[in-house]
Amino acid sequence: MKHALGSAILISSVALSMTAAKPRSEPITPIEAVKVTNPAKVSLGTMLYFEPRLSKSGSISCNSCHNLMTSGADNLPSSIGHGWQLGPINSPTVFNSKYNLAQFWDGRAKDLSEQAGGPIANPGEMGSTHELATETLQSIPEYRALFKKVYGTDKVNIANVQDAIAAFEETLVTPNSRFDQWLKGSDKALTATELRGYETFKNKGCVACHSGPGVGGGMYQKFGLVKPYAGNDHPGAQVGRFAVTKNETDKFVFKVPLLRNIELTAPYFHDGSHWTLEETVKTMANVQLGQTLTDAEAGDIVAFLKTLTGERPKISMPLLPPSTNTTPHPDLTVAPKAATSG
Amino acid sequence: MKHALGSAILISSVALSMTAAKPRSEPITPIEAVKVTNPAKVSLGTMLYFEPRLSKSGSISCNSCHNLMTSGADNLPSSIGHGWQLGPINSPTVFNSKYNLAQFWDGRAKDLSEQAGGPIANPGEMGSTHELATETLQSIPEYRALFKKVYGTDKVNIANVQDAIAAFEETLVTPNSRFDQWLKGSDKALTATELRGYETFKNKGCVACHSGPGVGGGMYQKFGLVKPYAGNDHPGAQVGRFAVTKNETDKFVFKVPLLRNIELTAPYFHDGSHWTLEETVKTMANVQLGQTLTDAEAGDIVAFLKTLTGERPKISMPLLPPSTNTTPHPDLTVAPKAATSG
Numbered sequence: 001m002k003h004a005l006g007s008a009i010l011i012s013s014v015a016l017s018m019t020a021a022k023p024r025s026e027p028i029t030p031i032e033a034v035k036v037t038n039p040a041k042v043s044l045g046t047m048l049y050f051e052p053r054l055s056k057s058g059s060i061s062c063n064s065c066h067n068l069m070t071s072g073a074d075n076l077p078s079s080i081g082h083g084w085q086l087g088p089i090n091s092p093t094v095f096n097s098k099y100n101l102a103q104f105w106d107g108r109a110k111d112l113s114e115q116a117g118g119p120i121a122n123p124g125e126m127g128s129t130h131e132l133a134t135e136t137l138q139s140i141p142e143y144r145a146l147f148k149k150v151y152g153t154d155k156v157n158i159a160n161v162q163d164a165i166a167a168f169e170e171t172l173v174t175p176n177s178r179f180d181q182w183l184k185g186s187d188k189a190l191t192a193t194e195l196r197g198y199e200t201f202k203n204k205g206c207v208a209c210h211s212g213p214g215v216g217g218g219m220y221q222k223f224g225l226v227k228p229y230a231g232n233d234h235p236g237a238q239v240g241r242f243a244v245t246k247n248e249t250d251k252f253v254f255k256v257p258l259l260r261n262i263e264l265t266a267p268y269f270h271d272g273s274h275w276t277l278e279e280t281v282k283t284m285a286n287v288q289l290g291q292t293l294t295d296a297e298a299g300d301i302v303a304f305l306k307t308l309t310g311e312r313p314k315i316s317m318p319l320l321p322p323s324t325n326t327t328p329h330p331d332l333t334v335a336p337k338a339a340t341s342g
Numbered sequence: 343m344k345h346a347l348g349s350a351i352l353i354s355s356v357a358l359s360m361t362a363a364k365p366r367s368e369p370i371t372p373i374e375a376v377k378v379t380n381p382a383k384v385s386l387g388t389m390l391y392f393e394p395r396l397s398k399s400g401s402i403s404c405n406s407c408h409n410l411m412t413s414g415a416d417n418l419p420s421s422i423g424h425g426w427q428l429g430p431i432n433s434p435t436v437f438n439s440k441y442n443l444a445q446f447w448d449g450r451a452k453d454l455s456e457q458a459g460g461p462i463a464n465p466g467e468m469g470s471t472h473e474l475a476t477e478t479l480q481s482i483p484e485y486r487a488l489f490k491k492v493y494g495t496d497k498v499n500i501a502n503v504q505d506a507i508a509a510f511e512e513t514l515v516t517p518n519s520r521f522d523q524w525l526k527g528s529d530k531a532l533t534a535t536e537l538r539g540y541e542t543f544k545n546k547g548c549v550a551c552h553s554g555p556g557v558g559g560g561m562y563q564k565f566g567l568v569k570p571y572a573g574n575d576h577p578g579a580q581v582g583r584f585a586v587t588k589n590e591t592d593k594f595v596f597k598v599p600l601l602r603n604i605e606l607t608a609p610y611f612h613d614g615s616h617w618t619l620e621e622t623v624k625t626m627a628n629v630q631l632g633q634t635l636t637d638a639e640a641g642d643i644v645a646f647l648k649t650l651t652g653e654r655p656k657i658s659m660p661l662l663p664p665s666t667n668t669t670p671h672p673d674l675t676v677a678p679k680a681a682t683s684g
Contacts, residue, residue, distance in 0.1 A: 050411050059416060069660055070394070075400060304502045314659075314661075
């Protein structure tokens with residue numbers, strides 16, 4: 001009897017070690033699902049994220065340039081703002097943006113909350129002002145009640161608007177990609193080609209910057225580190241972090257973008273100049289690492305990159321409350337020369 | 343034993359007659375929930391409805407002007423098309439649009455399917471062509487598979503695109519408004535003011551045109567029937583059904599709009615010239631019926647109109663598949679003089 005029990009424990013232990021996958025230790029780490037701790041705030045943030053009345057025209061919301069049905073971005077070289085002004089820089093994806101060390105390509109916003117205030121009041125983007133945006137929300141009783149519930153005051157202020165939008169954005173992660181399954185120990189999650197692509201990605205040096213849960217987002221880096229990037233060499237080229245720090249060494253230094261869901265987020269680079277992943281990885285290897293990739297190497301890396309596509313959030317469309325007789329009207333007029341910035 | 347059973351049946355029957363409300367017979371009839379018979383088609387139609395790649399710029403979808411999170415319209419006087427062109431006419435709500443006898447203000451599309459093709463290829467709206475739109479979908483394997491599943495062919499054609507979008511739009515009804523609850527016999531669904539408003543709405547003659555499940559949508563009518571409508575009297579004013587029939591008597595004749603969810607769909611009229619329901623009902627009474635409403639009468643009617651707000655559809659955001667290397671790129675350029683029509 002004692003013997004039999006011992007056998008049973010042994011068998012069970014073997015079975016466990018066969019099924020319980022052993023997590024891998026790699027420079028890329030898995031994305032974990034988000035536990036929502038303040039559902040009322042996230043719910044309000046969801047509404048505000050899709051709220052076109054935060055823009056001057058009443059037609060542009062956060063989702064216009066960071067579309068949650070596609071890539072968390074807009075898949076344009078640069079975004080369309082008030083009056084069809086084209087922005088100076090490619091809109092990065094909001095998916096997994098919580099893993100960025102700072103927001104915007106030049107890192108000028110320290111976090112998602114600070115970022116959220118930018119486009120609302122940018123004349124080339126949503127074209128409103130913080131005063132007009134809050135006055136608009138304030139005129140709608142349903143919003144007043146929701147702000148009261150979440151922040152204890154029905155006086156709407158822009159800090160709370162930004163805080164709620166950021167709380168929603170914090171939930172926009174894409175866990176359970178095939179690569180993450182592999183990281184967590186599932187050997188069959190990747191094909192031989194994809195694994196070879198990952199090895200090439202590491203061996204060529206891509207992983208030096210593209211690591212962590214976001215596969216990027218953790219540092220700044222000069223674009224054109226080893227060889228000049230052609231896109232830097234024209235008037236009006238974005239200067240990157242130099243615009244923030246005014247240090248000459250920060251010229252053409254940008255935040256390293258996340259590679260999560262990179263399959264979804266064409267066109268690529270801060271200037272949206274590259275449309276295929278194949279040409280993109282070749283350019284990156286060339287200007288950042290001084291290496292020329294073969295078609296086979298680039299193809300392998302692209303196969304690996306496509307395993308970084310995770311599960312996009314499932315979102316129920318918020319139902320936005322109607323304007324009232326005191327809500328400011330949308331203003332579709334375009335000033336002759338509105339400024340733009342990225 | 344037999345007696346006891348008889349009692350139980352009697353009690354149950356009394357309880358039933360007390361709770362089963364008696365439906366009212368009125369010129370307005372309730373909206374019924376839609377039973378989806380072809381979920382695969384509706385699912386494809388949902389994706390296409392939110393698909394910005396049906397537009398030339400890759401940024402404008404059906405939902406841009408018919409926003410399902412707000413009013414099924416865009417709450418602008420007229421919509422913003424490719425290159426920030428402003429349309430010539432107010433976008434009507436897509437909610438309950440299946441109850442319209444025809445689509446567009448001038449009824450030039452016989453049904454939702456025919457309507458759906460219009461904006462895609464209108465240079466002033468989505469700015470694409472049917473060829474480019476179908477080529478775009480055709481380049482995406484997930485779409486090919488979905489068309490194959492629904493239509494038996496993976497060759498995407500515009501008729502099937504329109505058919506799928508229309509199938510989704512047929513589901514966009516808003517049942518269970520408080521007025522419908524009252525119609526179905528719930529006496530407590532309306533307040534005394536709202537009921538008085540409905541009586542005024544009938545007595546003044548509004549209900550002559552605004553009847554049926556859509557509270558409108560069933561006929562054409564001249565705008566400025568009794569007295570001239572000031573908005574008709576300027577160059578470039580919309581001529582309504584005349585544009586379709588070329589009959590002089592059809593000048594300024596428009597489809598009677600639905601009043602369902604009218605609380606949500608400001609601004610009002612085909613020219614989006616009126617922002618409050620109070621001024622709107624006064625203008626209507628004046629130019630259509632030759633009557634001057636008191637503030638109290640207008641207020642009562644507005645109170646009634648707000649009971650027509652139903653339950654908007656609960657929609658899970660579709661997740662759209664990525665473009666491929668063969669997908670046509672978005673084109674944000676604006677021709678010097680693109681045409682517009684409504």
